[in-house]
Amino acid sequence: MSAARHVNPALAAQVRGLLAGATPATVPGGVLLWWGATELPDGGVLDQAAWEGAYVRLENGALAPGLVPPLPALLAATSAFRPDGELPIAIARFR
Secondary structure, rough: OOHHHHOHHHHHHHHHHHHHOOOOOOOOOOOOOOOOOOOOOOOOOOOHHHHHHHHHHHHHEEEEOOOOOHHHHHHHHHHOOOOOOOOOOOOOOOO
16 A cells, blocks of 8 residues: 555645744744654653654754754763763753
């Protein structure tokens, strides 16, 4: 069965229109998570893989380059910490 047979053209056009309208004015935080899991962790302890996964979702959802620093840059900044220890990092935006 072809995936194209399951596409609703009207819904696909609506989603494309909404994505085309995603700008800093319509998405004030500048990050739009619209594909896959959109829930982000909220205050729990994550292992490295789960944390990187959440961070990459933020990075991929950024509407402008540089809004979310690339993961390798962030990992380089934390290289002095023990790889098997906890590292308190919070990702937040405050007005």
